[in-house]
Amino acid sequence: MFILTNQKSYLDSLEEVIWQICNEFTWALPAHIQWEELNEDEKLNLYSLYNQQENNNFINKSKKLIDLFAAETAFSLAEIAYLLEKDLSPLILNRIKNEISSRVLLPFSNLKNKYWWENAKMNWAAVCAASVGSAAIYLLNDTKELVFILKRVIKSLTVYLSSFAEDGISREGLAYWNYGFSFYTYFSDLLKKRSGNRINLMNYPEIKNIAHFQQKMFLNDDQIISFSDTPLTFKFRAGFTSKLKEFYPDLNLPELKYKADFHSDDCYRWPHIIRDLFWTRTELFNRQKFNNLDYQEEYSYAEAAKWLFYKNKFDNHKLVIAAKAGNNNEPHNHNDLGSFIYHFAGESFLVDPGSGEYNKDYFGENRYNYIVTSSFGHSTPIIGGEGQLAGKSFCSSGEKISTISNQIIFKFNLEKAYQLDSLRLYQRKFLINRINGHLKISDKFDFNEKLNVVERFVSFFKPEKVADDLVKIQGKKNSILIKYDPILFDFELDSVNFTTHTGKTRTLQLIDFRINAAISSTEFVFEIFPFLEN
Template sequence: MPKKPLAFRFVSRLLLPAALIFPIALRAKGDPAQGIPRPDPARIAEITAWLSPENPAGAPPVPVFYTPPYADRTWWNAVAARLSAGELLAAANAVEGTPPPPLPRELFDDYRVTGNRAPYEKPFSERTARLGQLVYAEGFAFNGRRLPAIERELAAILEERSWAVPAHVPAGATDAETYTRVDLAAAARAWSLATTDYLLGDKLSPATRARIRAEVRARVLDPVAGRIRAADSRGFSWMAGRNNWTAICNAGVMGSALLLSDSPAERALFIAAFERFTQPYIESFGPDGFCEEGIGYWSYGYGHYIMGSELIRMTTGRRIDLMAGEQQKRIATFDVRWKVAGSVYPAFGDASVRARTPAMLHDFATLRYGGSGGLVSPGASAGVHRHPLGAQLYVMPFRLSLPYPESGSPKAQAIAAAATRPPLRDWFPDGGALVVRSASAGTGLSAAFKGGHNGQSHNHNDLGSFIVVNGSQPVLGDPGADTYVKDTFGPKRYSSGLMNSFGHPVPRVAGKLQRTGRDARAKTVRNEFSDTRDIWEIDITSAYDVPGLDRLTRTFIFDRTGPGRLEILDRVAFRKDSAPRTFDTALILRPGQKYERNTDDGLRVYAGNSASDAALDASWKATSSRGGRLLVQEEPVYGIVPDQPPRGLRMGLGFENPVEEATIHLIITPAGGK
């Protein structure tokens, strides 16, 4: 006889007073106390009153969500009529007759041995993707055909050892601690199961609905509620943090409670916690609304903040609107301001070179705040929102809830009329970054430059990094994120050439790379902006722990006249009482990227591996005391995973002799000046 799932073994505990349960969740091995602010009891009471309308005796509250449940066939039939769901239905048909991918304990434990996340996370993610395909397909057809398969997929997820992924479970955690670990994946799984329960309602068996509630409560709601009441986030540092985890986990926990809890007071507790705990996350953007984690984590983290905030606004009858105000508008439109050209975003830090922003977030900002961003996708599509840590089943209902205007309506025409191309530049003085764009959309040079500091969330040691785009194709710049394995977020992180400064187009001083930490900071020396030319000079001396280094600056000069021209000047000086030192800078190429040395002091670089791709000409010249000529040295850039092929090529440009003072001057133009 199979062993009963943990939630059923804990059921007697679930009936105990909360004060007796929560301390168990707080005592995790090796987790020190971590004080967090306790939500104001008066605020919780106020929200509770808003959530306590008069209901018939004993009737549970009716959840508020982005869409009606599937039982509202008028609403859902209208959705089915306007959306193309053929691909979704085909995917549901394909998984309907196949079992969920297995997740044996050995696969969970494999991460501790190998440090490789993919073997467990791929099937783990596939389970919720399959569930989503079946749930959405049932919503469109509503004929009961897929309910047995849905019950099967739910049962598999409800039996899982943990809803957290192994990479987020501390080494040495007990089975109970592993079971109650709340991370990005667990929060999303809980909210996805709650969404499934809400959409299907009594189409699911009573036993399955009861089990969803028991598991979500035991694994997620009670462990978090206990920490809220104790004002101690022990082991859950995300609760009141400053990065994407704070928004994602708080949204998932609160979203689950709002759909599953019958207690107005408990639902109010989680609303108040979201409102209070996400404040540091919003403050992390700074007055200019810059997201130091990059566009991918902006989409992931701030996207969840938007969804959580909108659910609060709806649930409280618009009494709480966290998205109001100019600062939220600046953050919500970050995708427009951070885009370089075409669909290209800077791949600084742990951002992917392929990162794109979901249309729903862009369109939400346009519909909410107006502005010049326009609408990317005026009409939601039917599909599962996939993620490496599990599909997010609550996302499609949010997409469907966006108030798109009818095509050709006065509102649609007004939005289209207000849409304009991005400005010549977007300057982020607080975040320490600058995006400069061509005067002619779709042609010529555009670029992005990075300052900031080397202690940012998802940090790489990359002060002074840049990317250069020709037309709409990225050609030169930053290689982006490394593979996520155990060492990526451990003490060996900066042994990776992609995460230390070796794999970035930045200087190397006396053979030393940039150091890590907030004290390694780029300071703006000057900035001059005009319609034809932008100049930004930064001092990056603090990034290098080199005795005798007096000053190191990098100056970006972006010229919009003609086809465009970018100059990068690195000026270094060592103190007179110190010995001369070596000095070099670099260009970084992606694996397989085509290039050719077309002059003694220059090369042509193509966007891809073909001469038909967009290309840039890069040339260099130098002046120095004692340094002699510049030598070109090609070196492979290796990532965090041993024995993998190089993740890029570092084309170093360095003086043949040590220098006392020196300047390296890079000049980048479209190939052939076109």
């Protein structure tokens, strides 16, 4: 299919790599293997057991475990075998088909095997099912066998679609939207072709809103709204985005210079890379001016997800405000109800810290001991020394969005987000001034007893007090001011280091306004506004 200089050399190397992949003990990630089923003696003798795979239940189960990476590997190898069917040796082609069949397709065809991700309202349902389905489309000629698998695949993909709010919001954040929805789109394209255009999974009515999610999440350049386990910056997949643009011409695309390159994905996922190569249509991006300065006011409220997006331009600089309510049982949940992002002139001054370093503990019982996942690491108040708790019952209520004169008002109650019997009422209200970009935050409390309150804001920039009632957060080029009542509050500053998803250490500034006397009921108001240096 491909004509390359030194083609045989490349093919020889590729066959070596494929052979070694087919030799792997398991295609699943070690973190997903049930190591507790293996006793200590078996762990020590694991390699001596290698030749007894058929007689060893643990090794057998591990080899046939279908997780994200096992499913993706099957998809990738099946696609490579299809594209290079005339170039790869029959031995390699047969090895690919046999390994995919024994590790993925046959286990998935067995209805006795239950996979938790089939009913998971998150990206796993899409990536695993779409990968299994894609491998089946490439390898199975028997229509009955294929249909049997595809019915199970589509059922899982239907569960995945239900993970989105009705407004298309992915509560997992943009990175996981990209992960899950791209694989959904890849499979949809293959299924449409295999079915002779009779089946098109992109025709579901909810798909359009889901496809528009990406453009809502960009702040400026490659900076994004980092709710949930989401990075602070994001390189989008140009091939996948081009395909979405073909379906929905009204999509507003990011600038092409912020596309993912070959090294953007540290897992080097084949389905992304090959589709970036063949699907990217540069002319679609050249007509877009995603970050230009004639940015018009735009705001939207995602009623199902309870997220607010506001974008505008002030003094020739973009302003973005994003705020969220909802519940603390979302996929990749952070206890962050009432938190927000204030982004101006290309810098996020008040932030959501994004995702922490992934490890077993991060997804275990100690998840909310991490600063990035707890409410202590978000711009939310600490009430009576307590933060928010995790669970669906810890939620917002009474959400209301309105426009009065030149203000957008987003308000909701959050007393249910805290496990405090004495907290009768906590209402947070965001008031956005559409003329000058000022943001007022009003917090109203009512307690059964007197309690102390700390109003916390978080930033990656170190703030300083510049007047009795003003705290300045200085960015690299410009700054913002936080105005508060110095009679009620004492200003305190602390910081905490944490490890990001990529393993780097970052320092989060904890900007605290501590009330100087316990209260039983009151309303606090803070005003946040830009301060241009030039």
